Amino acid sequence: MTIEEIERTLQAITEQNAGYTARQQRLEETVQDVVALHQQVLRNHEARQQRLDDAFQKVAQAIEQLTQIASVTDSRLDSLEEGQAHTDARLDALIDAQIQLTQRVDTLTSDIAALNGRFERTDTRLDWITERLDQVAALQSENAAQIKALIAAQTKTDERVNELLNRNGQKQQPKAGSKKAKKATKKGGAAR
DSSP: OOHHHHHHHHHHHHHHHHHHHHHHHHHHHHHHHHHHHHHHHHHHHHHHHHHHHHHHHHHHHHHHHHHHHHHHHHHHHHHHHHHHHHHHHHHHHHHHHHHHHHHHHHHHHHHHHHHHHHHHHHHHHHHHHHHHHHHHHHHHHHHHHHHHHHHHHHHHHHHHHHHHHHHHHHHHSOOSOHHHHHHHHHHHHHHO
């Protein structure tokens, strides 16, 4: 090894030692923080212990009060039992009324079911009537078309009859020139 390599190695070791020293110092600070925290926890534990003792005393007082309340409640329950007999009689009457109401509701339900059956039959009849009305409307539409065709045919027939009548009327009343009358007749014949 050369001197330069040794110096670099020594310098690296010195730097590592400086890092170890800094780490050592941080560890010592951490240990001091942990010790301080532990002492704080102990102080808090003593305070909690005192609060628990106080809470247990309060619980003991509450249990004593609950015992007194329970004895008062027992005497009240005795008086409530007497009232319960009256309440039971009233409840029986209410149950009887409920039974009657249920019977009436059942009757009403069966009546409604019967009405629903009638409504269904009425709906069926209405559907049948609607179908028949649709058929009548279709037939009326066809009849209207046929009537229009008949009206058109009648109109044409009326026009031809009028035309024939007009021609016949022209033959009876000869015009000034007989040749012109013959030509008019031929024109009328061609129009047919």
